[in-house]
Amino acid sequence: MDRLTFRQTLAAGLDDVVHYGKRLTHYEDVPGGVVRAHFADGSSAEGDVLVGADGIGSAVRSQLLPNAQTFDTSLRLIYGRTPLTPARRELLADFAIVTGPSARSMVLGVFEFENDPRHVAGSLGLSTSFTDVGDYVMWGLVVPAEDVGEESPTGTAPGEESPTGTAVDEEPLTGTAVDEEPLTGTAVDEESPTGTATGEEPLTGSALDEESLIGAALKLTSGWHPGVHGLIEEAVPSSLTLLSLHSSIPVDAWRTRNVTLLGDAAHAMFPAGGGTAIALRDAAELRQALHTVTTGTSHLLPALATYESAMRSYSASAVRESYLMAERLGAPPWPAP
């Protein structure tokens, strides 16, 4: 599913509830069991529960669980989006992985709208205006860090020693990889979910430009099927991004309090296809737990403890399973016991 359309769908009808452009810096306890969230613009907000759904770099997790770890898998992703044409539709199944030589692989997915979401929204009476994304092929070239001129961190957890990376035999790329998820339509600094930005941290300044990324992707797939080169050459320039792919290490149980975590903030995983589904499951489980509080069948902390216990259990196996794909694509073995 197209990510921007999905996000715009989720945000439909919530204009008066969601506030954009606020970056949480920290939280504090307030007498009476209240938690106060502080934002970078100096404002704050109070509530009975704070849910940290702030992604892999979660500020909430950093404060709640300072020992929780994420680590660099040593894999890099050059991501792009190319308009879908009938010829490409012929060539591609809905989803495919091309495994090339030198530990390089390409993930390809066809995104084809059955109905124009703008018309669907109208027929459902939704006030949201959807961005016209159009049908496209999403492609991601996964390569070792050395292939983009970076030293491999070898997938070790933070604080562990990492052997020096292998020398690069090709021209190294200059610039900085983006560490965070770039494919969402809205970053914390943006004003609404209807923005067309391709990333939470768009590559700017010293970062690689679109032409360099296209050139690098072509070079790294030298000798591959010409259809792959066509996809790269005709990518939408603003969609091109270089990413570092990270994972988390599942955390042990912690003492439940009125601050909790959801999605990547709790259990970021290698992008093997399950992260969003698990984040949505968290949201459903948490909603259910909070419902028992509002209906008076449970107190807050036991309800949150039930949610957290279930979430830790199913997400730990998902994190581990997703890393199998990382290993298949050339990442070092799982770094935790």
Ligand SMILES: Cc1cc2nc3c(=O)[nH]c(=O)nc-3n(C[C@H](O)[C@H](O)[C@H](O)COP(=O)(O)OP(=O)(O)OC[C@H]3O[C@@H](n4cnc5c(N)ncnc54)[C@H](O)[C@@H]3O)c2cc1C
């Ligand atoms: C390249 C790539 C491809 C992927 N492909 C898939 C796929 O095909 N299928 C799948 O299921 N999953 C996929 N994933 C994983 C998926 O994107 C994540 O699991 C999912 O987005 C997690 O949702 P989330 O809401 O927890 O976090 P996010 O989507 O990261 O959202 C976190 C939000 O918090 C905001 N935020 C961050 N810090 C702060 C702060 N301090 N204050 C306020 N707001 C903040 C961010 O701006 C962002 O809007 C992929 C990931 C990557 C990197």
